[in-house]
Amino acid sequence: MRGTLTLPTEPGARITVVGIAWNITLFVVKLSVGFLTGSTGLIADGIHSASDMATDLVVLGGMRFGRRRADESHPYGHGRFExxxxxxxxxxxxxxxxxxxxEGSFALYRGEESFPGPAVIGVAAISVGVKEWLYRRTAESARSVGSPALYANAWHHRTDALSSIAVLAGGVGAVIGxxxxxxxxxxxxxxxxxxxxWRTITRVLHELTEGGLARSEIETIEEAIAGVSGxxxxxxLRGRRVGRERFVDVHVLVDPELSVVDGHRVSMDVERAIRExxxxxxxxxxxxxxxxxxxxPHHAEEG
Ligand SMILES: [Zn+2]
Ligand SMILES: [Zn+2]
Incomplete structure (x- = not known):
């Protein structure tokens, strides 16, 4: 990139920075037009964009920290920061x-009507387009790096688009009276x-309470183990997530007559098969x- 603004090269960080720039723009435009027209829908959506910008910054910080290598204080890596x-x-x-x-319910309760002009419709329409584009680009990056925070942020962009659709519908409703x-x-x-x-916090809590891997992931691992000769x-077999990484452990049974060298080779093959x-x-x-x-009998009690 030329100019004074340099975008990060990592795709996840890059799209997040682009998202922050758009959220700042949307926040300023929505709040200005919202206050000028007296549209509570657009003001709410503007505050929403400001909160989006703040959360984007947190995601960016989490990704930067989560990528750090394992060290003495965090031997399993820093994924949980993410x-x-x-x-x-x-x-x-x-x-x-x-x-x-x-706030909105209270205004309705007080019977306060509002008739913002057609400008609300225009701003909301632009917001829908921008957010849908951000959703697609961010989901793409999230899939390629497997980052849960980034994926949550992608879905968040799509919710933002829906939120602006609601404002758009509200604007149309107001214009027709x-x-x-x-x-x-x-x-x-x-x-x-x-x-x-709420959707994001259930995923986060699942991981923080040592929730297991999804059934489909376990099945993929089982197939990999079954394909290893020996x-x-x-x-x-059990697994859990730590940020974007997974940790898996398993006991494999081999021919009792194998040498330690051969037994170890089988274990290496299993590790490689699962990784691949x-x-x-x-x-x-x-x-x-x-x-x-x-x-x-020894394993009967362990399950
Ligand atoms: Zn949002
Ligand atoms: Zn065992």
Whole structure:
């Protein structure tokens, strides 16, 4: 990039910076037009854009930190910083969303009508276009790097588009003479923001409470293990997420007559097979044991 502004080269960070720039623009335009026309829907959407900008910054910080290599203080890497960043984003969204919905409901309760002009429709339409574009670009980056925070942010952009569609509908309603349309749009925007936060926080809590991998991911790993020659059987396969990485461990049973060297080779093959089958960064620990009947009672209690 030429000029004074240099965009980060990492695709996830790059699209996030682009998103921040757009959110600042949308915030300024929506709030200006919102106050000039007295549209609560557009003002709510503008505050929404400001909160988006703040959460984008948190995502950016989380990604930067989450990518750091494992060190003495964080031997499993720094992925959970990214997860925590997602949690902060979600908490802020729930709070702001409920506040906006409350404000709009209160205006409706007081029976305050509003008739903002057609400018609201124009601004909302531009916002819908920008947000849908941001959703597609961010989802693309999220898939390529497997970042949960980035993926949450992508979906967030799409919710933003829906939120602006509500404002657009409210603007049209007001123009054709329905005085509550714009207020209702404000309430809908608030509830959408809160719902986006709720969806993200359930994912974050799943990871922070050591939630397991999705069934489909476990099945992919099982297929990879089954394809390794020398593996007689396996058990205690379990996995969890740490930010964008996965941690998996499994016990594999091998021929009891194998040498330590050969047994180790089988374990290396299992690790490699799982790594190659996984789209995302994955850390595998394999415990090798001889396929003997005496061992079975020992494992019966472990499950
Ligand atoms: Zn948003
Ligand atoms: Zn075992």
């Amino acid at each position: 997860t925590l960043a997602g949690g902060v984003v979600a908490g802020a969204l729930i709070l702001i969303g409920l506040l906006l919905a409350w 329905f005085g509550y349309a714009d207020r209702i749009a404000g309430v809908i925007v608030g509830l959408m923001v809160a719902a986006a936060g 593996v007689k059987a396996w058990h205690r 089958a996984s789209r995302l960064p994955i850390n595998v620990t394999v415990h090798v044991e001889p396929e003997l009947d005496e061992l079975t």
